[in-house]
Amino acid sequence: MTRPAKRITSSDVARAAGVSRATVSFVLNDRPGLSITQETRRRVLEAAQRLDYRPHASARSLAAGRSDVVLLSIPDLPIGAGISRFVEELATALAAYGLTLVTHLAGAHGRPLPDVCASVDASAVIGFDPFDHDTIQALYRAGARVVIPAGADMPASTGHIGRAQADHLIGRGHRRLGYAAPGHAGFREMARERLRGVTDACAEAGIDPPVVLTTTLEIASAAQAVSHWAERSVTGVCTFNDETAIAVLAGLHHHGLSAPADLAVIGADDIPTARLTAPPLTTVCYDLHQAGRQRAEAVVAGLSGHQLDVVALTPAVPQVVQRSST
Amino acid sequence: MTRPAKRITSSDVARAAGVSRATVSFVLNDRPGLSITQETRRRVLEAAQRLDYRPHASARSLAAGRSDVVLLSIPDLPIGAGISRFVEELATALAAYGLTLVTHLAGAHGRPLPDVCASVDASAVIGFDPFDHDTIQALYRAGARVVIPAGADMPASTGHIGRAQADHLIGRGHRRLGYAAPGHAGFREMARERLRGVTDACAEAGIDPPVVLTTTLEIASAAQAVSHWAERSVTGVCTFNDETAIAVLAGLHHHGLSAPADLAVIGADDIPTARLTAPPLTTVCYDLHQAGRQRAEAVVAGLSGHQLDVVALTPAVPQVVQRSST
DNA sequence: GTGAAAGCGCTAACAC
DNA sequence: GTGTTAGCGCTTTCAC
DSSP states (O other), X not given: OBOOOOOOXXXXXHHHHTSOHHHHHHHHHTOTTOXXXXXXXXXXXXXXHHHTOOOOHHHHHHHHSSOSEXXXXXXXXXXXXXXXXXXXXXXXHHHTTTOEEEEEEXXXXXXXXXXXXXXXXXXXXXXXXXXXXXHHHHXXXXXXXXXXXXXXXXXXXXXXXXXXXXXXXXXXXXXXXXXXXXXXXXXXXXXXXXXXXXXXXXXXXXOOXXXXXXXXXXXXHHHHHHHHHHHTTOOEEEESSXXXXXXXXXXXXXXXXXXXXXXXXXXXSXXXXXXGSSSOOBEEEOXXXXXXXXXXXXXXXXXXXXXXXXXXXXXXXXXXXXXXXX | OBOOOXXXXXXXXXXXXXXXXXXXXXXXXXXXXXXXXHHHHXXXXXXXXXXXXXXOHHHHHHHHXXXXXXXXXXXXXXXXXXXXXXXXXXHHHHHTTTOEEEEEEOOXXXXXXXXXXXXXXOSEEEESXXXXXXXXXXXXXXXXXXXXXXXXXXXXXXXXXXXXXXXXXXXXTOOSEEEEXXXXXXXXXXXXXXXXXXXXXXXXXXXXXXXXXXXXXXXXXXXHHHHHHHHTTOOEEEESSHHHHHXXXXXXXXTTOOTTTTXXXXXXXXXXXXXXXXXXXXXEEOOHHHHHHHHHHHHXXXXXXXXXXXXXXXXXOOEEEOOSOO
């Protein structure tokens, strides 16, 4: 379970290959502009391989002035497959540039992101959630060179989701909407963004802003919200995410009511169990695949000095998955 | 989005506090055995605070010979509440020792764990899943000082879960059980372990082994499984996890049947939406909280040289949460 | 009690 | 083309 340290250094490789440490560094980093004999290169590579040499990451980044670590911040989300796809795409795209992705799963009591950033000496930090201004500043101070908060291309945390939800409901004739905000504090920021989308859509459609109610993942809480909406003659509700939608559905059942007849409900994220509810949940999904790839490129561009505006990222359009709850 | 680098070094702090860099290092690291004037200490702390000084992680670990980064490997799982709790507990417990946790979300095409370990210069690697022998060796070679694969204390990936499920059903009089295996390939290993638990329990109770059927998260798939079980006169089924259980519940509804009257179903993991199904899902939960804490201590012990056998970890007992589906 | 100095393993000018 | 050398920012032994 534990093992004594005994590192193989670049000197070992240099010695084994009969060259200097600088040469080893050059061939291993594929330094452009330098021409190294095929023979020398081969010898170095062979020696490194044989010795199972791994450059010491800390020494490397200390000397180079930047690490090849990219940190992804994931809020305390239950989104399964969607996030996985994103992470996977991001990780592979970054790997192609020699960058390594690690993630920080935010918890209620976890240490602050900037601390983590500093501890791993990350050169870039990507947010699955939008960062507030202070966090961004703190990240830069913590040593990050590039910080990419969830942006316009990442519908998961923007108003696009809410917009799509509201537009769907409005398109089906609903004039009085409700919004089910999550009880979990970690979602606050993301929920604000999503809610903003539905509020905007309502304004544009010329109807009242949504009746916002907080709903925890418990039947009692959801049932109460359902009553409230009924009193305010709300006919359709957008929920923060699918889990919240499932709670609302349960709240409906609790009153002997059901969707969409008594209340239309539309979720967000298209989690795997969304299609298993009664009735199957209408929701909105989005392609995180592309967002992952774009972020990787933005990071690389930012790291190499080519300023790349986050606004340049192509927004991905969320799609409504029409099932039977609306 | 990008920012020029301008680090504050320990020299800056030393200058500001009117002491030497060594002194700064001593007070900031609370070096035991050294007695430093209260006044000096205060001045250093104040200066560090005022300058928002952050020790450079890479330089620190290069000099100290070890980083304070701990890497957690998470297989391609839906990141549910269970894992979050574990991660959170682990992260806070480690933080108390000055260690920082980052996680590696394994994807089908992600880079190998040892590479990531080397890139972040992690001193310890913890697995949410069991590591195979080669991986463990590779991790040590990649610079890890402590490697802790998922063990007996971590019920999430052991037979304890399945055992608890089966015992519950058997205890309620069921003599013919079914098992709903997950469709997702990433769960294969974990599912095998869990299934083993129910098989063992059946053997001990002297009843037939469970009728194992694979169920994807789609109504059609689950409905088909339900028919099969009915044909084989199965009266109770243990599912790989709660999501699969939800699918089975949906399959039941599809046939106009319901739990527990027509088929008792018990899930696993106690995800948030488990209490929102109709009927609320009986499931088994386990305390990952404790597992997190234990791992943190094992890491610290390992790092400080006190060999601590992984077998010494106290197994956590999974608990059945009785709701109405059984 | 505090400071001076020697590296940790690597990269990147610069000289050969 | 390849080797020499000077740090990167920090810890830590050893004098003061």
